Amino acid sequence: MASPYGDGIACYALFLEERLLHKEDCPLLSCRDIIVLLSHYLPRRDISEEKIFRQMQVRYEKRQASIDWNYKKQHAEDLLQAAG
Known part of the structure; x- marks a missing residue:
């Protein structure tokens, strides 16, 4: 019997x-990274593997910068609460 959730559980x-x-x-x-890689490795290959990995690296750097910024922001807020 097919799952009522379709392929969603298999994808997850x-x-x-x-x-x-x-x-x-x-x-x-990320999920997007996996989708991009799958779109490259599955039958259609419009983009080179090297370009995919360069794009992933740029996304990783942006994601890490966002994580770092949020940690710094949270730390600053914690310091203000402790001082106040």
């Missing part, structure tokens, strides 16, 4: 498996 399972598999070398691996 694949995403989780890939995140766990690449936890050390790609800790910021």
Whole structure:
């Protein structure tokens, strides 16, 4: 019998498996990254593997910068609350 959720659970399972598999070398691996890679490796190849990895690196750098900024912002807010 087919799942009432369609392929959503299978996609999530694949995403989780890939995140766990690449936890050390790609800790910021996102669902979008996996989709981009799948779109490259599946029959249609409009973009080179090198370009995909360059794009992923740019997204990782932006994602990490956002994470770092939010940690700094939270730390500053914590300091203000402690001082106030």
